[in-house]
């Protein structure tokens with residue numbers, strides 16, 4: 001953003017394509033799911049614990065894909081660790097640049113990886129998938145206040161992982177990306193929308209998690225509203241920069257339409273029933289297939305939004 | 315040229331008013347740096363290099379202003395030519411975002427990508443406002459003009475400046491070059507060439523460019539952002555993180571509303587029990603404390 005005059009861009013595109021698109025997608029889902037899981041544990045009922053664990057079971061594999069995609073995208077994949085360690089002769093040591101979102105993101109991923117791995121292990125122990133007495137007591141370390149702090153910090157990290165990718169794009173000189181500061185918020189909101197939809201479907205596949213189904217129905221209505229608001233802010237910021245046409249040119253406009261269609265189930269529910277959950281809950285148990293389709297629609301929308309942003313600028 | 319001393323800022327003054335478009339600089343650069351170059355592409359004009367990239371660290375731009383039907387002699391303005399190069403910005407966008415520390419300022423105050431440190435993340439490509447950097451597909455690292463770092467270390471001036479037959483490209487200590495440029499632009503103004511202007515010689519563009527230019531038209535004509543548009547990537551950090559933070563706060567509030575609302579009874583008359591829909595049997599009596 002450089003004020004009201006149209007921005008001039010003479011930059012070259014970085015060729016961030018499929019690996020980065022899917023990294024942004026899985027980072028959004030992993031961070032979003034882990035956040036929702038923490039939210040259920042911190043502010044939900046005891047009955048929400050199975051759904052919270054489900055959130056971790058989604059967040060963990062989604063997270064595992066992220067470093068693989070990032071590494072494959074590098075020109076020198078075997079130097080992935082250079083993100084953390086400076087190998088400049090005479091200047092060797094850890095490297096952290098708080099003003100470079102890529103540097104901050106690399107460290108955040110390491111930290112998030114620690115949280116998510118421990119939480120995943122603890123969930124397996126508590127679900128009795130792993131039965132080792134020693135691990136039982138280790139998982140007990142995360143009870144009480146320690147557990148609350150752990151969940152709080154982890155949830156915040158999840159939010160960061162879901163959103164910083166948008167800031168990374170904005171901190172550049174690319175058209176579209178650098179003409180707005182809304183991308184971090186937009187990616188975060190869309191990550192929450194996708195995570196809510198995915199978990200909202202999966203809770204119907206774990207008997208003891210169904211108790212949280214109605215909460216997810218409400219998540220699925222509220223987060224798309226947040227996402228829509230950020231799309232509006234994004235559009236408003238691109239107008240003075242003169243790059244709105246580029247962001248919404250053909251064929252990207254089709255991706256934007258898919259992204260908007262992905263918001264419709266949630267927004268439709270909000271308009272017709274607001275936050276009241278009545279019929280949907282009962283129907284949901286009977287027809288998880290319909291919920292699955294809605295979930296797929298929302299997730300495709302999440303992917304399309306990121307694709308539109310990534311590809312239209314380069 | 316005098317001794318090249320580490321600790322002093324060196325750069326190029328490229329005077330486009332005397333560039334004749336011979337491309338000797340491009341050839342010398344490729345020869346010294348062993349850049350194979352691409353197949354030349356012949357289009358509408360004389361520019362068969364196209365752009366600065368991993369293979370072209372110098373690019374002679376030809377800006378065609380020949381009128382379709384010549385009604386005047388052109389007065390030397392029919393073609394603008396400029397030998398473009400990395401600007402070795404004082405506040406360099408590429409160096410700012412580089413997460414690995416591969417991009418450094420050398421002892422000659424130039425901006426250099428260390429090929430042994432770069433991991434090919436391409437953040438610098440998204441950042442450089444001049445479109446200078448490109449990935450070398452064979453080496454898997456980002457590449458650009460080094461201002462002949464190796465030659466400077468050996469006390470030699472850069473290959474392009476040495477090869478330029480018209481002294482359009484002048485190499486030397488930046489302070490000296492700025493003085494020379496000031497004198498040159500004043501002389502041109504005295505001769506009535508009022509469109510001549512310096513670009514990057516003062517701090518208005520990225521704190522000053524070590525490779526700066528005398529241009530014969532507005533910077534945008536040459537693909538150079540004007541001073542108002544010469545902005546650093548990090549300008550979006552605060553706004554970007556702040557919006558993310560506000561969104562996160564709204565996400566938390568939304569989540570809390572969703573959790574709170576389930577405790578309230580349904581308001582729709584005759585509707586089934588609001589929620590939760592799970593039967594008591596489906597809810598475990600104890601789920602294992604504050605699990606994490």
Ligand code: SF4
Nearest residue numbers: 400401402403408442
């Ligand atoms: S012109 Fe581009 S590559 Fe050269 S120093 Fe400036 S930002 Fe870096």
